[in-house]
Amino acid sequence: MTSSSVTSRRNQGGFGSGLLRTFGGGALDLVTEVGAAGLLLWRAFLSLRKLGRSFHLIVVQMRRIGVESLPLVMITSIFTGAVTAVQAAYQLKEFVPKIYLGVAIYKSVSIELGPVLTALVVGGRVSASIAAELGTMRVTEQIDAMDAMAIDPVRYLVMPRVVAALIMLPVLTIFADVLAISGGFIVSNLSLDVSAKTFVEGMKLFFFPHDVLGGLFKAFVFGGIIAIMGCTAGLRTHGGAVGVGRAATRAVVASCVLILIGDYVLATLLFKVIFGEA
């Protein structure tokens, strides 16, 4: 009786209210997830005092998060740079001198495209794999087993992943910046009729170190988001193989949404409040 009344009530809502409910439910889930992630991050922070003893675990994660993401980041960033060059050239056209092409590419890559696109592609890859791994450990009672032998899963599993991601995302972003600008440079040179000299001159004209630093700070924060959302979804997994799949999806959705929201917040904070004053 109860179950049938529930289904019928569900069916009564038209497409609009169904959509609203789905959206509301999703937003609510995200809020709960972020709350849990905050708590987990705090516990991971507290376990930093055992950092020295976790060194080997961090190195393993740095390889998995950083080195293994490198091919993906390389391809993404070269083409990002190339596309940026083509688009910028099209938009600047005759109105703006060609010398500004280099600076347009350099600025958009180092401030925005490098950190954000790197975080999005690495986030999809890494947060899903963290969530699936920890989720599998949760449903097969490996997390319980760890707790039962008095080893804190936050110290042993979460903290190394967060630390590794905090380090590796800026490193990957440096690679991405360099490759994207190179991609832009090559395209400008070969097909847009902008000489190497003009391109570099333009870049030098408006080179501010805080553009790059701001971008790398973003990457640092995005690294934390990716790792902690993967770990949160993983540790909160329940319900077998289906649960593990759901956890991976949740991790990717949560980290991508938070990266984009975080990007806006950080952009305002960094380039309006902090560097904007200067």
Add this chain to the structure above:
Amino acid sequence: MTGRAIIDIRGLFKAFGDNEVLRGVDLAVRDGETMVVLGPSGCGKSVLLKHIIGLMKPDGGSIVVEGREVTGLDRGELNELRMRFGMVFQGAALFDSMTVGANVGLPLVEHHRTGGSELDRLVEEKLEMVGLAGTAHLWPSELSGGMKKRVALARAIALDPDVILYDEPTTGLDPVMAEQINELIRSTQGKLNATSIVVTHDLHSACFTGDRVALMDEGRIAFEGTTDELTKTENEAVRTFIARGRRPLPGEREADPSCDRYGLF
């Protein structure tokens, strides 16, 4: 054997939503004995064990281990207590990203900072105790179900615990392997002089490994006594449980006739 209660559970209550699993469990386990908790599948045996080691928090009641209330401990105190416990999980719960040797050695590395040849020696010693010498380099995915359970036991006894909790150590194993595990529980008990709690729905395993037996029924302990008393009692729940084992339903496992020496059949 007549020692004081090392684990004293009073009125333990736990529900998952509407599903009231534990409804007032009372159980005392004495120092040095092997207590077997019997009960049909799904009656809450695993849930009970997880409460003892603090993996689940009860809705009501108390669990006192050596005079300390487990339910009120903070994380640090709980971990101190857990160092003296070993638990063999129902599904073995081996870390599948580590070799057998690393699994068994993990508690040693983490808690005693053991390393090098000393670690290898201790790991090999524990593996030998469970009859798996020379398997340290294998991965959990390369092991059979019975081997996994034995590795889980080796890992559980790595820190020489005072209390060992076994969750269904023989379930799903063939009779020969089950017998081996039963003997292993017995011999481990002899070697380490630990207190053990064995959770099972296998009557034969209960008779063989247990000093005393408790039967869980409807979320409570319906019977508690020695294995001899179990066979003689007129207790309704016990008779029903035994009768169910004697006349297996189609597809259920045949009752083990070797329990006959206790006059059950």
